[in-house]
Amino acid sequence: MTNQRVLAIEDELHIQELLKYNLEKNGFQVSVAENGLEGLNEALTGKYDIILLDLMLPGMDGLEICRRLRADKRTKKTPIIMLTAKSEEFDKVLGLELGADDYITKPFSVKEMVARVRAALRRYEDDIEVHENAEAQGGPIISYRDITIDKEKYEVRKGDEKLSLTLKEFELLKMLIENQGKVLTRDLLLDKIWGYDYLGETRTVDVHIRHLRQKIKDEDGSNQIIETIRGVGYKAAAEGDK
Ligand code: CA
Numbered sequence: 001m002t003n004q005r006v007l008a009i010e011d012e013l014h015i016q017e018l019l020k021y022n023l024e025k026n027g028f029q030v031s032v033a034e035n036g037l038e039g040l041n042e043a044l045t046g047k048y049d050i051i052l053l054d055l056m057l058p059g060m061d062g063l064e065i066c067r068r069l070r071a072d073k074r075t076k077k078t079p080i081i082m083l084t085a086k087s088e089e090f091d092k093v094l095g096l097e098l099g100a101d102d103y104i105t106k107p108f109s110v111k112e113m114v115a116r117v118r119a120a121l122r123r124y125e126d127d128i129e130v131h132e133n134a135e136a137q138g139g140p141i142i143s144y145r146d147i148t149i150d151k152e153k154y155e156v157r158k159g160d161e162k163l164s165l166t167l168k169e170f171e172l173l174k175m176l177i178e179n180q181g182k183v184l185t186r187d188l189l190l191d192k193i194w195g196y197d198y199l200g201e202t203r204t205v206d207v208h209i210r211h212l213r214q215k216i217k218d219e220d221g222s223n224q225i226i227e228t229i230r231g232v233g234y235k236a237a238a239e240g241d242k
Contacts, residue, residue, distance in 0.1 A: 004121060005029045007048040009039030009065065010083060011057050015106070019052060022110045023117065036060030046074030050121055052104075054083045055095070063098055070099035070166065077167050079120040083108075096207045099166040102194075123195045144177045144239060145225065147216065158216060168193060169212040172205075176226060181238030183229045209234055 006028045008019045020030045031048070033039035036059035043051050043065070051069065055062040062082055069075040082095040082103040095103055101120050104113055140152035148157045154170055156163045165173065171193045176184060186202035194204065213226055227235050 003027065003029055004049040005031070005047060006050050006052060006117065007031050007033065007039070007043055008052040009033045009036070009043070009057065009062070010052065010054040011035060012054070015054075015083070018110065019113070022114060026114050028117070036062070036065055040065050040068060043069055043075055043078075044072055046078075048078060050079045050081070050117060050124075051075075052081050052083060052117070053100070055085070063094060066095060066098045066100050077124070079124045081116060081120055096204060097211045101168065119195050123193075126195070142174065142177055144180065144236070147173075147177070147225065149174055149177065156216075163215050165212065165215060166208075168208050169215065172208055172212055173216065173225075176234060176236040180236045183233055183235045185233040187233075189233065205234075 004027075006019075006023055008016060008023075008030060010016050010019065010032065011034050016032045016034065020032060023030045031042065033042045036057040038059070039053070039057070040060060042048075053062045053065060057065075066080055066082065069078065069080060079102075080100045082100045083106055084095070084103055085106050101123070102116055104116055140150055142149040142151065146159050149155075149170075150157075151174065154167075156165055156170060156173060172189065175189065175192060186205045189205050190202060209226060209228075213224060216225055225236050227237060229235060
């Protein structure tokens with residue numbers, strides 16, 4: 001798994017150097033962009049396997065870049081890890097909501113940073129594999145109430161309307177519906193969707209669930225599919241239960 005291409009969008013010279021040196025030492029090819037616009041344009045070439053994205057950048061900030069990368073076909077599913085300073089708590093959550101896969105808080109340990117890059121790439125590769133095996137796993141279409149999930153095309157519809165979900169939101173919804181009637185713990189969801197070696201917090205699951213709920217709710221806010229089981233996790237009611 002060498003020669004994977006990393007784009008680091010980061011304006012601080014010493015962090016650029018830290019990322020480049022250590023990732024190259026671990027077999028990655030690293031390109032650096034030092035301002036937001038340049039980084040966005042470089043990322044949109046679609047030639048990177050993963051993007052490390054600083055939050056505070058000259059030109060365009062990391063959240064806006066993240067939003068634009070998720071809106072573009074070429075980078076819709078490319079793993080994005082946000083780099084944030086300790087004080088930027090609010091933005092960290094927003095970053096996940098905008099579709100970043102993970103975040104690393106500066107200052108970070110090199111070992112942790114490399115582990116997270118590897119974990120994000122592995123999850124992405126697993127997703128591709130799942131995608132390729134979808135047919136073998138009992139057909140690509142799941143229907144649940146007014147929701148239809150096409151596991152092959154990675155599409156979710158509510159009635160006739162196509163929903164725009166991030167990869168993680170897609171996986172969460174699919175897993176809850178495939179296991180309808182069962183309570184899935186936050187740890188289990190983290191484990192299955194983010195990977196056993198994910199170093200983040202269970203709060204990550206809550207953030208993604210909250211965003212997912214916003215996208216799948218009825219216009220009047222009713223008919224919530226995902227139930228919170230306080231202190232435990234989440235479940236989708238078995239179809240027929242109400
Ligand atoms: Ca910065």
